[in-house]
Amino acid sequence: xxxxxxxxxxxxxxxxxxxxxxxxxxxxxxxxxxxxxxxxxxxxxxxxxxxxxxxxxxxxxxxxxxxxxxxxxxxxxxxxxxxxxxxxxxxxxxxxxxxxxxxxxxxxxxxxxxxxxxxxxxxxxxxxxxxxxxxxxxxxxxxxxxxxxxxxxxxxxxxxxxxxxxxxxxxxxxxxxxxxxxxxxxxxxxxxxxxxxxxxxxxxxxxxxxxxxxxxxxxxxxxxxxxxxxxxxxxxxxxxxxxxxxxxxxxxxxxxxxxxx
Ligand SMILES: O=C(O)c1ccccc1NCC(=O)[C@H](O)[C@H](O)COP(=O)(O)O
Numbered sequence: 001x002x003x004x005x006x007x008x009x010x011x012x013x014x015x016x017x018x019x020x021x022x023x024x025x026x027x028x029x030x031x032x033x034x035x036x037x038x039x040x041x042x043x044x045x046x047x048x049x050x051x052x053x054x055x056x057x058x059x060x061x062x063x064x065x066x067x068x069x070x071x072x073x074x075x076x077x078x079x080x081x082x083x084x085x086x087x088x089x090x091x092x093x094x095x096x097x098x099x100x101x102x103x104x105x106x107x108x109x110x111x112x113x114x115x116x117x118x119x120x121x122x123x124x125x126x127x128x129x130x131x132x133x134x135x136x137x138x139x140x141x142x143x144x145x146x147x148x149x150x151x152x153x154x155x156x157x158x159x160x161x162x163x164x165x166x167x168x169x170x171x172x173x174x175x176x177x178x179x180x181x182x183x184x185x186x187x188x189x190x191x192x193x194x195x196x197x198x199x200x201x202x203x204x205x206x207x208x209x210x211x212x213x214x215x216x217x218x219x220x221x222x223x224x225x226x227x228x229x230x231x232x233x234x235x236x237x238x239x240x241x242x243x244x245x246x247x248x249x250x251x252x253x254x255x256x257x258x259x260x261x
Pocket of ligand 1: 010011014053055058059060061184186188191214215216217235236237238239
């Protein structure tokens, strides 16, 4: 299937750039830091298990965050992030594999490589603790098969976060062997963000899957809403990057009580 005409022009451009990016010649051998252990530690410390994203820019962000990624990452970890997501996509998100390597060397939490991996050799570009595989993108013609890529990533020692947006994509992720699934509230067809996506998709996910709510989480109320809908963890980018990163991380990883109505 080639569904590229059903996705937003910016996303089509992301896909096209991802197709053009090469891989690496060698094969990485990763000793991964465990995401579930990091989430357990956060829960024990009374923090919301959160992957905060070092996201310099994006197609839906105005301008670019010029802060040093290592300083931003350190501030996130010191203020409650259980794990980090680091963009390595250069053209649309201002990321790089070198940035991820620097961040991973500077902190001790698990690092998700945030990129648009379509082929096995692209897994070998940089070591990380988790890689992202997006069901929607891997349904495109000329990409590797999701199950094969999950196996190839695990063979290298990576944990795998498989991203879905609809119940049918969750089913595809589970069939392919996914153990960590992210439900993206951002629709890659229109780039709209709607937290109801997670609420409607989450009930289709079995309890033995680690379930992560991604995108559009901006306030402590949103955090509470995603947790109430069944999120084991959250992935938050823009709302952390926009402004005071330390204060934002603290505000979104510290649970709040709902006031009595
Ligand atoms: O963030 C974008 O503008 C974007 C556009 C097109 C494809 C993907 C995009 N984002 C990828 C992500 O998954 C988010 O960076 C991540 O979930 C954090 O989202 P947010 O908290 O809304 O920044």
